[in-house]
Amino acid sequence: MTELMKLKIEELEKKNDQAMAGGGADKIAKHKQGGRLTARERVDVLFDPGSFVETDRFVTHRCTNFGMEKNKVLGDGIVTGYGRINGKLVYVSSQDFTVTGGSMSRTQANKICKVMDLALKNGAPFISINDSGGARIQEGIESLGGYADIFTRNTMSSGVIPQITAIMGPCAGGAVYSPSITDFVFMVENTSYMFVTGPDVIKTVTHEDVTKEELGGATTHAQKSGVAHFTAKDDKHCLLLIRELMNFLPMNNLDDTATISTKDRPDRIVENLNNLIPDSPKKPYDMLQVITEIVDEGYFLEIHKFFAQNIIVGFARMNGRPVGVVANQPQVLAGCLNIDASRKAARFIRFCDAFNIPIVSLVDVPGFLPGKEQEWNGIITHGAKLLFAYAEATVPKVTLITRKAYGGAYIVMGSKLLRSDVNLAFPSAEIAVMGAEGAVNIIHREAIAKAKDPAAEKARLTAEYEQKFSNPYVSAELGYTDEVIEPALTRKRIIDALEMLRNKRDINPPKKHGNIPL
Numbered sequence: 001m002t003e004l005m006k007l008k009i010e011e012l013e014k015k016n017d018q019a020m021a022g023g024g025a026d027k028i029a030k031h032k033q034g035g036r037l038t039a040r041e042r043v044d045v046l047f048d049p050g051s052f053v054e055t056d057r058f059v060t061h062r063c064t065n066f067g068m069e070k071n072k073v074l075g076d077g078i079v080t081g082y083g084r085i086n087g088k089l090v091y092v093s094s095q096d097f098t099v100t101g102g103s104m105s106r107t108q109a110n111k112i113c114k115v116m117d118l119a120l121k122n123g124a125p126f127i128s129i130n131d132s133g134g135a136r137i138q139e140g141i142e143s144l145g146g147y148a149d150i151f152t153r154n155t156m157s158s159g160v161i162p163q164i165t166a167i168m169g170p171c172a173g174g175a176v177y178s179p180s181i182t183d184f185v186f187m188v189e190n191t192s193y194m195f196v197t198g199p200d201v202i203k204t205v206t207h208e209d210v211t212k213e214e215l216g217g218a219t220t221h222a223q224k225s226g227v228a229h230f231t232a233k234d235d236k237h238c239l240l241l242i243r244e245l246m247n248f249l250p251m252n253n254l255d256d257t258a259t260i261s262t263k264d265r266p267d268r269i270v271e272n273l274n275n276l277i278p279d280s281p282k283k284p285y286d287m288l289q290v291i292t293e294i295v296d297e298g299y300f301l302e303i304h305k306f307f308a309q310n311i312i313v314g315f316a317r318m319n320g321r322p323v324g325v326v327a328n329q330p331q332v333l334a335g336c337l338n339i340d341a342s343r344k345a346a347r348f349i350r351f352c353d354a355f356n357i358p359i360v361s362l363v364d365v366p367g368f369l370p371g372k373e374q375e376w377n378g379i380i381t382h383g384a385k386l387l388f389a390y391a392e393a394t395v396p397k398v399t400l401i402t403r404k405a406y407g408g409a410y411i412v413m414g415s416k417l418l419r420s421d422v423n424l425a426f427p428s429a430e431i432a433v434m435g436a437e438g439a440v441n442i443i444h445r446e447a448i449a450k451a452k453d454p455a456a457e458k459a460r461l462t463a464e465y466e467q468k469f470s471n472p473y474v475s476a477e478l479g480y481t482d483e484v485i486e487p488a489l490t491r492k493r494i495i496d497a498l499e500m501l502r503n504k505r506d507i508n509p510p511k512k513h514g515n516i517p518l
């Protein structure tokens with residue numbers, strides 16, 4: 001090596017060291033006090049060892065307001081680049097709170113946009129790790145413009161590449177909107193929060209007292225708003241969860257998720273299912289157990305676990321191939337559909353459809369949740385989202401009715417009549433306009449009132465109705481149900497259906513886009 005080259009390499013190493021130092025040792029130490037990882041450590045945990053390649057390490061901001069020209073840090077508060085997660089290419093941006101609070105400068109936005117453009121062009125997922133005080137106040141509107149550029153790219157990438165956000169610190173004001181456009185939002189308990197307006201503004205405007213955690217912490221968004229799909233106990237847990245989710249996702253909308261080999265036999269008999277459904281339709285049981293009994297090796301990655309628990313959504317594999325599972329949960333609100341459940345499941349179904357992931361629906365639904373609160377908040381519109389999502393989806397759709405499938409909710413939950421491909425039912429299925437008791441109360445009101453023994457007459461008529469309608473056979477006679485199966489055969493039959501549908505081709509009429517009832 002020549003002397004000159006040696007000097008040049010030394011200069012490069014010095015610059016690299018400067019960039020690596022972020023906001024400096026003191027700020028890093030302060031940042032890590034609560035057990036948080038630095039922006040670079042987060043990237044290291046996220047990617048396969050040694051696979052990360054950084055872009056724009058030496059970018060600096062160009063702001064000269066408020067003496068900012070004297071406050072330049074190489075990289076400008078964000079680490080960007082690409083790497084591999086379980087061998088798959090993924091792009092990333094990771095905000096560094098130790099540099100001006102990770103705040104968004106024009107150049108920081110440019111760095112993010114550069115990797116987002118690469119992700120879209122190369123058909124690979126994009127992960128954003130957020131930890132930022134928001135728009136860089138010294139830059140004003142230039143920073144806001146940067147957010148707009150990111151929002152636009154989020155929107156253009158939606159449905160083309162999977163996009164994931166991890167909130168690992170503050171995320172406030174308009175900055176919350178990039179995460180919420182992305183497909184999955186992860187939050188870390190106790191150290192992350194998201195809100196459009198913070199506690200101080202709320203106090204001034206509405207006089208309400210609320211803490212940051214209560215207003216927009218991980219638990220709040222996981223349980224109440226549904227903004228967060230996953231919560232994690234710390235940074236490392238969050239990043240490992242993202243890696244787990246990535247296993248189920250394809251690279252892009254033209255890619256198929258890889259089928260992996262499994263030791264779980266496709267024809268495995270699930271004897272337990274013959275004993276799971278209680279005889280009384282009023283008794284709940286755990287639909288999660290049905291899911292874990294039938295999927296490969298009992299492994300199910302639940303999404304939105306704490307939100308709208310009356311419906312379950314998540315990913316699993318069947319005979320090695322990823323599937324999206326949508327299932328009513330009779331243990332919560334008797335499995336009724338309400339606004340939150342409809343929104344939760346509709347968004348999940350649309351994700352699966354956009355990314356070629358077959359949908360397996362498990363149905364035990366007594367109907368839509370009655371009540372003023374539901375009606376006034378628009379269950380009509382929100383329920384229609386779920387119907388729309390099922391009806392427009394062109395991926396393979398296999399539905400199994402385990403017990404109740406009543407009325408509109410029956411139609412909505414992936415019924416044959418909404419372009420579902422295969423509908424199966426247990427012998428315990430009750431596919432009807434409504435439950436027998438409700439039906440008898442309406443159509444035989446007078447007869448019951450006039451009867452010598454109204455209770456006995458009602459019981460007789462209910463039994464008669466159950467005999468006639470509360471079973472899967474009327475539907476099977478009409479061809480709405482393809483097969484009534486013994487519960488123990490569930491895994492085999494669903495896999496048979498998915499294999500039969502492996503090369504399904506179905507297209508919707510050409511259009512600019514549909515108008516889902518938002």
Ligand code: HXC
Nearest residue numbers: 100101103132133134135136137138147170172173174175
């Ligand atoms: C510039 C910022 C900053 C910002 C923090 N810093 N936020 N610098 N622009 N937005 C700097 C601080 O000056 C400080 O610098 C360092 O980051 C760490 O901040 P601290 O306040 O010491 O940290 P902490 O006590 O942990 O509080 C974090 C915080 C607070 C809650 C995020 O910093 C804060 O309230 N920041 C302002 C939030 C905000 O109002 N942002 C604009 C929102 S509007 P030094 O040099 O002292 O270490 C918005 C619009 C987006 O974002 C619109 C999109 C369309």
